[in-house]
Amino acid sequence: MELPSVFAPFKRDPTFYPSPKMAMKSPPEDLAYVACLYTGTGINRPDFIAVVDVKPESETYSKVIHKVELSYVNDELHHFGWNACSSALCPNGRPNFERRFLVVPGLRSSRIYIVDTKLNPRQPNIVKTIEPEEVKKVTGYSRLHTVHCGTDGIYISAFGNENGEGPGGILMLDHYSFEPLGKWEIDRSDQYLAYDFWWNLPNEVMVTSEWAVPNTIENGLRLEHLKDRYGNRIHFWDLRRRKKVSSVTLGEENRMALELRPLHDPTKLMGFINMVVSLKDLSSSIWLWYYEDGKWNGEKVIEIPAEPSEGGLPEILKPFKAVPPLVTDIDLSLDDKFLYVSLWGIGEIRQYDVSNPFKPVLTGKVRLGGIFHRADHPSGHKLTGGPQMIEISRDGKRVYVTNSLYSTWDNQFYPEGLKGWMVKLNANPDGGLDVDKEFFVDFGEARSHQVRLRGGDASSDSYCYP
Amino acid sequence: MLPLTLIAILSLGIVEGLDPYKGLLFSYYFYSFRKVNESYIVPIISSITYYMIGIMIAVLFNISDNILTRGIMFSLLLVHVLIKLVIAKVLHYPSNMRPKILNVIQWSTLNSIIQMNFIILLTLSILSKLSLILLPIIVVIVRETTYCLSVKNNKILFKLTEYNFDYFYLMTVLLLAIVIILPLL
Numbered sequence: 274m275e276l277p278s279v280f281a282p283f284k285r286d287p288t289f290y291p292s293p294k295m296a297m298k299s300p301p302e303d304l305a306y307v308a309c310l311y312t313g314t315g316i317n318r319p320d321f322i323a324v325v326d327v328k329p330e331s332e333t334y335s336k337v338i339h340k341v342e343l344s345y346v347n348d349e350l351h352h353f354g355w356n357a358c359s360s361a362l363c364p365n366g367r368p369n370f371e372r373r374f375l376v377v378p379g380l381r382s383s384r385i386y387i388v389d390t391k392l393n394p395r396q397p398n399i400v401k402t403i404e405p406e407e408v409k410k411v412t413g414y415s416r417l418h419t420v421h422c423g424t425d426g427i428y429i430s431a432f433g434n435e436n437g438e439g440p441g442g443i444l445m446l447d448h449y450s451f452e453p454l455g456k457w458e459i460d461r462s463d464q465y466l467a468y469d470f471w472w473n474l475p476n477e478v479m480v481t482s483e484w485a486v487p488n489t490i491e492n493g494l495r496l497e498h499l500k501d502r503y504g505n506r507i508h509f510w511d512l513r514r515r516k517k518v519s520s521v522t523l524g525e526e527n528r529m530a531l532e533l534r535p536l537h538d539p540t541k542l543m544g545f546i547n548m549v550v551s552l553k554d555l556s557s558s559i560w561l562w563y564y565e566d567g568k569w570n571g572e573k574v575i576e577i578p579a580e581p582s583e584g585g586l587p588e589i590l591k592p593f594k595a596v597p598p599l600v601t602d603i604d605l606s607l608d609d610k611f612l613y614v615s616l617w618g619i620g621e622i623r624q625y626d627v628s629n630p631f632k633p634v635l636t637g638k639v640r641l642g643g644i645f646h647r648a649d650h651p652s653g654h655k656l657t658g659g660p661q662m663i664e665i666s667r668d669g670k671r672v673y674v675t676n677s678l679y680s681t682w683d684n685q686f687y688p689e690g691l692k693g694w695m696v697k698l699n700a701n702p703d704g705g706l707d708v709d710k711e712f713f714v715d716f717g718e719a720r721s722h723q724v725r726l727r728g729g730d731a732s733s734d735s736y737c738y739p
Numbered sequence: 740m741l742p743l744t745l746i747a748i749l750s751l752g753i754v755e756g757l758d759p760y761k762g763l764l765f766s767y768y769f770y771s772f773r774k775v776n777e778s779y780i781v782p783i784i785s786s787i788t789y790y791m792i793g794i795m796i797a798v799l800f801n802i803s804d805n806i807l808t809r810g811i812m813f814s815l816l817l818v819h820v821l822i823k824l825v826i827a828k829v830l831h832y833p834s835n836m837r838p839k840i841l842n843v844i845q846w847s848t849l850n851s852i853i854q855m856n857f858i859i860l861l862t863l864s865i866l867s868k869l870s871l872i873l874l875p876i877i878v879v880i881v882r883e884t885t886y887c888l889s890v891k892n893n894k895i896l897f898k899l900t901e902y903n904f905d906y907f908y909l910m911t912v913l914l915l916a917i918v919i920i921l922p923l924l
Contacts, residue, residue: 281827285901295897364764365833365846368903425833449828475772475836513835540772738771
């Protein structure tokens with residue numbers, strides 16, 4: 274019998290694990306929730322969360338089995354996360370949480386949807402909507418992005434203020450009512466740009482990255498803005514005092530410091546971040562950030578050059594006669610062994626062995642779409658766009674990939690049209706990667722962005738024990 | 740009455756000692772961060788600081804055993820159960836997470852206040868002054884023993900996290916309430 278919601282659950286959510294090592298032994302995922310959007314496609318329909326069957330034994334395997342249609346149009350779904358995760362098992366956590374609600378912000382609208390997945394995981398439903406006006410009024414922020422479940426609330430990053438300018442930052446939601454609580458920062462110092470964030474909970478460190486303010490990005494990329502309107506720094510914060518303590522510039526020539534992937538092992542104070550483009554040669558790079566000798570450092574550990582090309586280039590790339598790799602997402606397996614890198618421009622997913630984080634070794638790569646490769650799926654499906662968002666299963670054996678970056682930028686880099694898809698890669702535990710021929714999800718005219726796996730994935734949970 | 744009182748104290752001590760969210764997870768946390776010696780001290784520190792305020796209040800007010808005080812404590816225990824049942828989720832202070840003994844002290848002291856733990860100690864002081872010492876001792880023994888076993892096999896601790904000990908705690912508080920009101924019936 275289900276206890277009334279006023280009471281806390283009697284048993285721990287079985288998807289919570291104290292350590293990433295234990296989480297790797299969890300059962301394989303059966304469902305994936307995928308953010309799908311019509312924003313920017315010219316189709317005037319609300320975005321939706323697609324429920325995809327990812328259980329190979331199922332009759333509906335590799336199919337969209339349900340769509341949670343949102344209440345408004347043009348929310349622009351992007352990233353989303355869980356209300357609670359393994360951080361509930363931190364020593365100062367609480368026993369009364371369960372991974373039940375998806376917290377789904379609209380990147381363009383700043384509206385937040387709360388989606389209940391418990392009553393029927395295959396057909397979740399919206400149980401609450403927090404309107405943009407309320408978010409802006411309480412927090413002063415807008416354009417909501419990353420969602421992480423902390424021990425004392427739900428944290429969401431925001432690109433800017435209500436006028437579309439900076440500073441961007443982080444806001445908090447109440448863990449139970451989902452009401453916005455306010456701005457997180459107390460002393461932000463010179464931090465102005467925002468994008469992603471994550472943390473190392475035991476060491477009370479938060480890390481934030483920089484893209485640009487909403488007014489710079491929302492109508493598309495303008496090359497003249499690259500010089501001084503895009504960020505190249507990461508910021509380190511005292512998580513308890515909510516104060517910025519240090520910043521590191523990741524190459525003066527680099528722009529767009531995006532996805533932060535701290536090591537899952539909380540005893541290690543380090544992580545990776547992708548720099549999307551270098552003004553010098555259009556290359557992308559991956560940097561390792563780490564704490565050593567009492568200070569934060571950044572070191573470039575991977576550089577991926579642009580590919581010279583003249584044919585089939587979109588207008589925005591024609592002056593360069595080259596295709597930049599555009600590393601727009603990275604993801605780290607739960608054992609901190611493999612880093613997956615998406616080259617949205619060239620059309621590749623790469624797997625690096627980062628057992629030694631200072632010296633990554635390329636162990637596998639596959640071609641999927643892209644401006645340069647234009648590779649089709651092995652099943653014969655045409656792949657428009659390029660591989661973008663990556664999500665890794667908890668056991669590290671499966672990697673899910675979708676293809677949309679950001680509506681207005683999709684239209685610039687793939688002007689011939691971008692139709693949403695999701696593919697699965699099989700990852701060899703000893704290194705190596707191949708595209709699963711049997712798995713292809715076609716979202717039609719809708720575009721697809723972040724994937725969240727039911728029960729958790731490699732980028733959803735924070736751990737307090739190694 | 741003595742056997743019932745002992746059963747109430749013992750069950751409360753065992754439940755509090757086994758509750759992973761009242762110190763055991765912190766021990767394992769210290770151990771994970773290679774602070775092995777501190778990890779064995781945490782069960783003692785967390786128990787003492789958690790009960791210290793309640794013990795001090797009980798000693799300071801030295802409540803006498805009569806119908807009125809028993810009636811008041813019985814009512815307070817019921818209110819305590821009700822509040823815990825309905826809003827346990829907000830009766831919690833997360834505190835600083837760095838694995839330091841000082842943070843454990845701060846965390847357990849503040850949570851002891853927020854969770855109104857002194858009500859239990861005040862009630863116990865009516866039943867027997869000795870129980871003010873007995874309860875923390877039982878908790879320390881249970882917690883320390885469980886932790887030592889968990890170090891050998893961390894599945895024990897993981898298994899304990901499967902259950903919301905708040906519910907076991909509420910049952911033991913109800914038992915205590917029965918013990919305090921029984922002589923008046």
